[in-house]
Amino acid sequence: MALRLVVSDLKKRIKDLSVKQRPLKQARKTLLELGQRRALLERSGMGPETTPGDAAWEVLKRRAMITACLNLVHEVCGSEYRHGPGEKWLYEKYDRELRKEFLVEKV
Secondary structure (H helix, E strand, O other): OHHHHHHHHHHHHHHHHHHHHHHHHHHOOOOOOHHHHHHHHHHHOOOOOOOHHHHHHHHHHHHHHHHHHHHHHHHHHOOOOOOOOOOHHHHHHHHHHHHHHHOOOOO
């Protein structure tokens, strides 16, 4: 039962992160008008004073967190498949945080 709760919580977290990721990916483009960019940033949960560089950094952080969540779901379910970590240092940080939160030992 506990594993089922861990998997469902991780999948919910992945869904929440990915919903916020799409507008952020669009907002990091520098050719957008200011009003358009502000609307996209508000949809993703960031303030209107955010720069395209800040949006790009948030995309990178969320991508690492989504990858860490996906890999932990695979591990908890017993699958050997793993997604590439991308920025390894950031991925490892989020992986450690998730393992501590869900009390999952590294295999």
